[in-house]
Amino acid sequence: MEQRPPSRPRVAWEEDESSQESSSLMEPIEVCEVEPLQPDAIWLPVYEEEEEAVVFIEAYVRNLERDEVQKMKFLSNVITVCTTAQQKGLLEGLDIFCSRNKLAENIQVLLDEEPKDKLFTAVRQQAMLAVSALSTVEMAVEDEMTFLLLASFKSIFFLPPEEELNIRLYSMTLKSMDNMLQMLLISPPASSFEENLHKILQVLLRFANSQNKLAKERAMERIWRLTGFISSCSDQEPFGKYLQPPQRTAIVLRTLETMRDCCIDNKKNQWAKFMLEVAVRDSASWLMEVQKILRFLHENLKKSNSTSLLRQSFFLVLKALTNQFPREALRSVLTSLPSLDRYQPQQFPKHGVGQGQGCRTAWDLRGLSGSQLCGRGSPANRVFWACSTTLDIWKAMLSLPMTSGKILRELQNVLQDERVCWSLHVQTEHTSLLNLAMMCPTERVLADLCDTEKLLLLLSLDNLPILWLVLRALVMLSERSEMVRVVQLLLPEVMETLQYDNTHITEKALTVFENVIGHLEKTEASPIALALAERLLPLFNNQVSSEVRERSMLLFKDLMESVVWWKKGAMKTTVRRALIPLLFRMSDETQSVAKASAVVLLACAKFLKWKQLEQLTQTEDIWRIWEYLRLLHCTPGT
Structure with a gap:
């Protein structure tokens, strides 16, 4: 029966029946017995109980030509001798016998000789059981066990996909491997538990870092199942206590990697989730390397679908890490x-309203731009971000329950931490x-x-989390009519944030402009509208957020209506440039965006006083509108 992740502590040991099943998998062939020699192990206490098995083992290790049947019988006899010796208290001298006959080395040779591209016999499975038997009587030294583990894993992990193998034999072999690892872990003395665990994980993690996806998946499944076994043993303390921080971090990150890269089925996915639950429950032990884990989450969130279960798992780890180590997480x-998101921006077009009459008035609302006042250089020389991964993480952290x-x-x-302020090139009084x-x-x-001066300085910082906080503050201020004057002085710097091409930042900036325009009279709103309208055009085609597309269009409509009549001539060029993007958006897959584009x-x-276009737009006949605009040469470059 498939082992499931334990839901409560219990003894999870079950007798393995695979040794009994394995014989049925082999084709009946004639047995070639090894010719008996004068035994050397007559002195061995277990000899009297298992004479035939002892004699065969000694004959086998001296014989260089071995067929499959002899290999299977050798492994079976190793299991028999070790099991009998343990059950009847006949362990004396067995270590000498195993050492003289190099049992561990011979098992390793058998595993190394198995073909890497097929699985037709039960030799691998029987070898795992033999290793388990040796471990129960402490008959293999540490180095030998390490080599046996390596040979076992190489023999299984690099096999072809499961569907290309004998499914029954493959499942039984993996079951025997898990049984072997459990026996190695709990083999006497009890004081060696932690040492054995380190040894097993050290070897497994080597394969978990493999470039071979199947090997990585198979190695991680062994770790997950071993975790389940330890967690289900009522006399064992939390698993993480026995590991070093790098091992814990490696297991968590390799688990997430395996979930990302490998096509693991539902049963295996349950084990992966169980491993993450173990880490989340004991986050103080498992998530100590905060910066390393956060960088991993950042790099991989960019690759995962926003609705995927993998993304949910990432944020589950993020939530646990933030709750356990909030200061380190926020600082990181x-x-x-932010440095992982950076790229150099494309410049906005230098034609249209950006160079036209009226832009200067809006841009110099307060006399100087934020970049000039703060001595930070022009916005065009800054580094900007297209990816919102840092802000995804930042918002998730700040949205945790804060009761x-x-x-x-x-x-x-953190905002008062001198190291953080130094990295941001600001003083603590500003943050x-x-x-x-x-x-x-x-x-x-x-x-x-x-505080206009402080807000102005913070708006000029090349740091998305800081910028998001500043814009959040400006949204709060812009909602109050009596405080709009303060926000109005900062609008040129807020306008520059649209270059970041970041959904979270853009949405905040749009809210600020919507609020401010709603509070101002036309004479005050007009210069802002002339400067902002051109900046909104690229947002009509935002590929990430339908909300940004819709809100930017509706704000563009408000801006047209905010221009005083004697400035409408300066606005017409931008309005004509908006026609084609708006027409395309009438076919937007998001219904609200398509409706908004038709309205705008x-x-x-109406603004241009083009009666025929007005009539065609009311019919929503996209092809006729396109033909009309084509005849008028209303292309995006006009």
């Missing part, structure tokens, strides 16, 4: 992970403002947030 995300306020307290400590962004927007919190396209037709 602020200082280490105890632990995360908020640790965030405050103290960021903690307010995570608090409830009370009157006092909002009043303390109204109609608003554009």
Whole structure:
């Protein structure tokens, strides 16, 4: 029966019946007995009980020509002698017998001789049982056991896929291997448990790091099942206690890697999940290497589907790690992970409203841009991010239940950490403002947030988590009409964040602009609209977020309606450039986006006073609209 991950402590040892089943797998052939020689082991106490087995073993190791039947009989006799000696207390001298006849070495030779591309006999399975028998009577020294483990794993892990093998024989062989590992682990004396575990895991992890996916999967399954065996033994303490931190981290990361890379079936996936549950329950032991685990999660979250079970497993580990080591986790995300996301941005077009009349007025709302005031260089020279992985992690960490306020307290400590501030090139007095962004927007919190100089400096930092916190603060401020003036002074820097091409940042920036435009009169909103409209056009085709596509279109409509009549001429160029992207979005797979694009396209037709386009848009006949725009030469470059 397939062993399942234990749900509660219990003794999980079961007698292995594979040795009885193996004989039925072999074709009946004539047995060629090894000619008996004068035995050397008459002195051995177990000799009187198992004379035939002892004699055969001695004859076998002296004979250089061995067929499959002799190999099987040799392994069977090793099991018989060791089992009888243990059961009847006849262990005296057995270590000398095993050493003289090099039983461990002979078993290793048998395993090495097995073909790597097929599995037709039960030799491997019987060899695992023989190793188990040797371990129960301590008849193999440490080095010999290590070599036996290597030979066993090489013999099995690099076999072809399961479906290309004899399924029954393969399953029985793996069952015998798991039985062997359990016996090696609990073999006497009891004080050697930790040492045996280190030895087994050291060898298994070598294969878990293999480039061969099947070998990696098979090695990890052995680790998972061994974990289940240890966890189910009521007299054993938590598994992680016996391992060194690098071993624990390696097992967790290799488990996630195996889930990512290998096509593991549902039963094996249950074992992988069980391993992660063990690590999460004892996160203080298993997740100690915070930065290493976070970097792994970051690198692999970029490769996993947002709805996949794998991604859920990643965030399960992230949640446990953050709860256990919040300060280290927050510090790592602020200082280490952003560098993994960076890339040099593409420049926005230098034609259209960006160079036209009215842009200068909006850009210089406060006289100087944030980059000039902070001495950080122009925005075009900064490094930007397209990937939102760091912010995925950051938001997941900050969204954990905060009933105890632990995360908020640790965030405050991290933002005041001189090492963190040094890496961000700011003073602690500036970062103290960021903690307010995570608090409830009370009157006092909002009043303390109204520090334009500090907000301006923080907006200029090349750090997505910091930028997200600043924009969160600006969203809170922009919701209050009496505080819009403070946010209005920062709009040029907020506008620059659209270059980050990051969904989380863009959504926050759009909210700020929506709120501000909603509070201002046309005379104040008009210069902002002229400067912002061009920046919204690339967002119509955002490939990641349908929400960004829809909101950017609707904001574009609000901007058109915010322009005073004597500035509409400056706006028309940008509106014409928006027509083709809006037309394409009328076929968007997200229904709300398609509907929004039709609404905004109609608003554009009215703004331009193009009656025929207005009529065609109302019919939503995409092909006729396209033909009309084509005749007018309304291409994206016009």
